[in-house]
Amino acid sequence: MSYEDGYKNLEQIELAIKAAQHMVGQATHSMDSEQLQAATAALEQAEAQFKQALAYQGNIDEAFFAHSSALLDQATHQLEEAQDDYR
Numbered sequence: 001m002s003y004e005d006g007y008k009n010l011e012q013i014e015l016a017i018k019a020a021q022h023m024v025g026q027a028t029h030s031m032d033s034e035q036l037q038a039a040t041a042a043l044e045q046a047e048a049q050f051k052q053a054l055a056y057q058g059n060i061d062e063a064f065f066a067h068s069s070a071l072l073d074q075a076t077h078q079l080e081e082a083q084d085d086y087r
Contacts (some may be wrong), residue, residue, distance in 0.1 A: 010064060013053055016046040017071050024075045028082040036083060043075055 020042040027035035050068055053060060 009053055010060070013046070013049050013068065014064075016042075016049050017068055017075075020046040021071060021075050024079045024082075028078055031082065031086055033086065036079070036086060039079055040083075043072070043079060047072055047076075 020039070023035070023039040023042045027039035050072060054065070
């Protein structure tokens with residue numbers, strides 16, 4: 001894998017995390033069950049991409065790792081709280 005390919009993969013992960021964050025924000029604002037489900041799926045997909053990158057790219061920038069982990073944790077927590085309130 002070239003440096004450029006690795007960068008593109010990290011860029012895709014970053015975009016997936018941002019998209020999931022946006023969906024979580026919309027879902028927790030509306031408290032619509034379908035949006036909550038879609039946000040859950042988007043977040044799971046972003047987490048899977050992130051974990052796959054960790055497994056296959058040993059040279060992930062530490063700052064990128066820490067920032068991405070924090071964003072995923074925050075979105076997960078926000079979504080879990082909304083789902084608890086919805087039930």
